[in-house]
Amino acid sequence: MTSSALNSPAAALADGVIAVVKRDCPTCELVAPVLAELERRGVALTVYTQDDPAFPEGVTRLLHDEDLAVSYHHAIETVPTLLRVEAGQESARTEGWSRPAWEQLTGIDGLGTGLPEHRPGCGSLSVDPAIADQLRVRFEGGILHARRLELASLEDEMEALFEREWTDGLPVVPPTEARVLRMLEGTHRSPDEIVAVVPPQLVPCTVEKVAINAVMAGCKPEYLPVVLAAVEAACTDTFNIHGLLCTTYFSGPLLIVNGPLADCIGMASGHNVLGQGNRANSTIGRALQLVIRNVGGGRPGRHGIDRSAFGAPSKLGWAISENEADLPAGWVPMSVEAGYPVGTDTVALFAGHGPSAVVDQLSRRAEDLIEAFVRKVSANIDLFFARRIDNMLLVIGPEHGRVFAEDGWDKARIRAELNERVFAQIGKPAPAPRWDGPAIVYAGGDAGLFSALIEGWVSGPTGSQMICHPIRTSA
Amino acid sequence: MTVVLDPTNEQRPVTRQRSERAAVIDGMTVGLLDISKPRGNVFLDRLQELLEERGFGVKRYAKPTFTKPAPADLRHQISQECNLVIEALAD
Numbered sequence: 001m002t003s004s005a006l007n008s009p010a011a012a013l014a015d016g017v018i019a020v021v022k023r024d025c026p027t028c029e030l031v032a033p034v035l036a037e038l039e040r041r042g043v044a045l046t047v048y049t050q051d052d053p054a055f056p057e058g059v060t061r062l063l064h065d066e067d068l069a070v071s072y073h074h075a076i077e078t079v080p081t082l083l084r085v086e087a088g089q090e091s092a093r094t095e096g097w098s099r100p101a102w103e104q105l106t107g108i109d110g111l112g113t114g115l116p117e118h119r120p121g122c123g124s125l126s127v128d129p130a131i132a133d134q135l136r137v138r139f140e141g142g143i144l145h146a147r148r149l150e151l152a153s154l155e156d157e158m159e160a161l162f163e164r165e166w167t168d169g170l171p172v173v174p175p176t177e178a179r180v181l182r183m184l185e186g187t188h189r190s191p192d193e194i195v196a197v198v199p200p201q202l203v204p205c206t207v208e209k210v211a212i213n214a215v216m217a218g219c220k221p222e223y224l225p226v227v228l229a230a231v232e233a234a235c236t237d238t239f240n241i242h243g244l245l246c247t248t249y250f251s252g253p254l255l256i257v258n259g260p261l262a263d264c265i266g267m268a269s270g271h272n273v274l275g276q277g278n279r280a281n282s283t284i285g286r287a288l289q290l291v292i293r294n295v296g297g298g299r300p301g302r303h304g305i306d307r308s309a310f311g312a313p314s315k316l317g318w319a320i321s322e323n324e325a326d327l328p329a330g331w332v333p334m335s336v337e338a339g340y341p342v343g344t345d346t347v348a349l350f351a352g353h354g355p356s357a358v359v360d361q362l363s364r365r366a367e368d369l370i371e372a373f374v375r376k377v378s379a380n381i382d383l384f385f386a387r388r389i390d391n392m393l394l395v396i397g398p399e400h401g402r403v404f405a406e407d408g409w410d411k412a413r414i415r416a417e418l419n420e421r422v423f424a425q426i427g428k429p430a431p432a433p434r435w436d437g438p439a440i441v442y443a444g445g446d447a448g449l450f451s452a453l454i455e456g457w458v459s460g461p462t463g464s465q466m467i468c469h470p471i472r473t474s475a
Numbered sequence: 476m477t478v479v480l481d482p483t484n485e486q487r488p489v490t491r492q493r494s495e496r497a498a499v500i501d502g503m504t505v506g507l508l509d510i511s512k513p514r515g516n517v518f519l520d521r522l523q524e525l526l527e528e529r530g531f532g533v534k535r536y537a538k539p540t541f542t543k544p545a546p547a548d549l550r551h552q553i554s555q556e557c558n559l560v561i562e563a564l565a566d
Contacts, residue, residue, distance in 0.1 A: 147481040157477050166482050175480045203484040212482045243542025294482040462511070462540035 011073030013090070016044030017106055018083040020065070020076045023052040025122035028080050031097050032056035034112040041108055050079065050125040071126035072135050078121040082106075096121035133178035141177050143191050144208055148177075161216075166294055168286070168316055172216035183211040186221030187228060188474060195228055196235035198296035199242035200305045205231065205295045210287070213294055217287035217317065222265045223280055225471050226319075227287040229347045230255050233469035234288060239349050240464045244457060245298045245306050250353040251457040251464075252315035254393070255285050256441055258335035259345030261471060262321035269323035271445035274355050274395065274452060286317025312353035322441050326398065328405030331442060337411060337435040338468035345471040350393050350439065351464035355452035360400070366407035369400060370414065374421045376453050377438070387428060389419060390437040390466065391456035397444035400451045411440045436466040497558075504532040506557035510541040515563035522561060 019035055021028040036058030039045045046061040050071060053064040065071050074083070074090070084092040084105050094101040097119040102111050126135060151160045157174045161167055173179065184191055184207070191208035198205045207228065214227050234241040234253055244251060257267055268278035276282060292298045300306035308315070324333045335346040360372035373394070381387045396404070396414075404414055415438065419430040431437055444452070457464055497503070505526055507519045523533045534556055538545045553560055 144480060147485050148478050149481055151477045151479060153476050157479075161479070174477060175482060176477060177480060180480055198484075201484065201486070201488075203486065205484075208480075209482065209484075212480050216482055237543070240542055242544065243540075247542065290482065295484050297484065458542065463542050 011070050012088065013070070013074070013083070013085045014044070014046050014061075015085050015087065016046060018085055019045065019047045020050065020071055020074075020079055020081045020083075020124070021047060021056065022050040022079050022122070022125060023055040025079050027097050027119045027121045028056070030115060030119055031080055031112065033058075034097075034102070034115070035059055037111065038106060038108065043106055043108065067138075068126045068131075068135055069139065071124055072139050076124045077127050079124050080121055081124070133182070136181045137177045140181055144177060144180060145192065145206070146180075146208060146212060165299070166216065166290075168289060168293065170316065172290070173218055175212045175215040179215045180208070180211050183215050183219070183221050183224055184208070186224035187211075187472075189228065189472070196232050198231070198235055198291060199298065200245060201297040203295055203297070205291060209295050210291055213290040214283075214287040217290050218279065218283040219287050220265070220279070223284050223287070225345075225473050226255075226257055226261070226265070226284050226347055227291075229469050229471040230284065230288045230319075230349065231291050233347060233349045233467050234292070236467060238465045239351070239467045241292060241296075244351045244464050245292060245296075247457060248307050248309045249457050250308060250310050250312045251351045251455075252312060252318065252353065253285065253288060254314065254350045254352045254454060255288065255319035256334060256348040256350065256439075257284075257319065257321040257346070257471075258324065258333045258340075258348070258468075259343060259471070261345040261473060263325070267319070267321035269321040269443045273320050273443045273445075274318075281319050281321075282317065284317070285314075285319035289315065289317050314353055320395075320441070320443055323398070323443050327442055328401050328410075330408070330410045331401070331405065332411065334435070334439055334441050335468055337439075339435070340468065340470065345473060346468050347471055348439070348466060348468040350436075350454065350466045351391075351457040351459075352393055352454040353456075354454045355395065356455060358394075358400075358451040358453055359449075361449040364403060366404045366409040366414075369403050370409075370417050370421070373414070373418055373451070373453075374425075377418060377422050378425055380453070380455055381422060381426060385458055386460070387426060388459050389422065389431065390434065390439075391459035391463070392438040393436075393454040393456065393466075394438050394440045395443050395452040395454065396440060397448060397451050398442075398446045399449045401442055403449075411442075415440060435468075439466055500559065501530065502532075503558035504534060504556065506534050506536055506553045506560040508545075508553065508560055508562045509535070509537040510545075510562060510564060511538050512541045512564065512566050514566060518563050519561075522563075 035056050047059045048063050048065040048070050049055050050065050078095040082094050083090050092105050094105050099117050158171050161172050189207045193207045194204045265280050267280040298306055358376045360369055363369035423430040509515045526533050
């Protein structure tokens with residue numbers, strides 16, 4: 001909830017003791033005589049009733065919180081709730097019926113003779129799932145600045161969004177105010193904060209616009225920090241989403257998430273990691289692509305600026321996480337190789353497409369297995385891309401990882417051996433070691449002696465350089 | 476009735492009018508912009524020869540990379556130094 005909502009004049013409370021109740025709550029019925037007793041014993045009492053305007057009896061200052069504004073703005077979750085208000089500020093609160101707590105809050109002893117000592121309350125109407133979203137729209141919808149579009153009653157919602165060319169060809173979730181407000185609960189950032197200037201039209205993009213597109217992509221609110229970080233990273237000169245979008249080449253952004261957040265939001269790093277089936281993986285990358293499409297104006301096709309001759313299925317959206325929990329002994333997460341402390345939440349972006357399979361089911365020594373990778377990488381070191389190796393990314397699966405690790409090879413050793421052998425073949429000196437030359441991610445199912453090569457677009461300063469970017473999860 | 480929020484940038488780009496064509500271009504300075512695609516320079520070298528034969532002043536420019544928009548400083552420099560500009564796009 002925003003501070004402006006809390007400060008709403010409609011929700012100002014009188015000094016004294018405030019009770020919020022509803023008749024449809026047995027505990028409120030139970031404490032109704034206690035409220036009357038408080039008034040008789042001289043307490044400055046105001047009672048807000050959520051349902052029956054005549055409940056409870058015997059109270060002079062009885063107000064009907066018909067639109068639930070008071071309940072909403074003061075975050076009432078349970079009825080009865082008792083508040084003490086001094087100089088307009090809440091100074092104490094207790095929920096349900098508890099004789100000691102009520103006595104302490106009101107300063108009156110011997111309350112509710114004959115009642116049990118404790119009785120839990122009921123849910124406040126303002127948090128009833130059936131209306132909580134409507135309340136949020138009514139009281140907080142003003143923080144949203146995007147243009148509202150009323151779909152006609154005869155319009156099919158899904159079809160209406162296709163017709164407005166807001167989708168990537170698959171259905172999108174209609175971005176209603178309630179859904180967008182719920183999405184914004186996933187970040188501490190203000191809806192009007194500028195996240196990035198999005199190519200190709202170089203439009204300043206707010207947290208709100210990202211949230212709208214994240215709703216459409218099918219994201220949950222807890223994915224939003226990753227999407228925001230991905231938009232920031234994509235729109236840097238280093239990653240160069242402008243060039244990636246406009247090229248005739250195949251590639252699109254691949255997101256790799258590191259750190260504890262990936263597990264918390266349920267990202268897949270195991271079976272079918274590069275494929276379909278996991279909501280976070282499928283929708284986070286899609287949200288980034290919808291931002292580029294809808295906010296940046298980057299659309300494919302005859303009249304669009306996305307000029308890819310073939311494209312790739314992964315351009316719908318592609319996000320994975322690294323299997324940090326099961327890393328072989330001595331291996332470090334990709335984010336650590338990129339220079340971040342262990343445990344940092346990051347999203348890395350790579351301009352790629354694919355995947356292409358690295359198959360070797362026979363080798364049992366690192367020395368032999370590396371040759372399968374050398375063959376695959378050598379086939380991709382071609383003249384057009386200036387014989388660079390940082391336009392490739394390796395996803396090493398657990399069974400291949402085990403073969404390397406048993407011989408004591410970690411990611412750095414694999415990378416060094418690969419560079420030395422590949423560049424010796426083409427008669428060039430191996431480039432200086434870098435975390436992204438090539439980047440190595442540990443992921444994939446635990447059965448199958450395979451790995452994956454993700455081919456990429458032009459790398460280096462003339463094209464897209466891989467970027468590893470921190471995810472902001474706190475204010 | 477469903478109300479949805481607009482996911483786009485909500486901008487309507489203005490339609491720019493083309494500059495008026497000059498009746499006479501003799502004596503004008505022509506900028507040749509290489510976007511740094513391979514062999515763009517071959518095409519521009521030949522254009523420069525042909526333009527200079529006809530008495531035009533020619534200035535050469537290059538974008539650092541074809542994958543990114545031309546830097547603002549470069550665009551400004553071209554607009555200050557030239558009357559016309561020809562851009563070599565292709566490989």
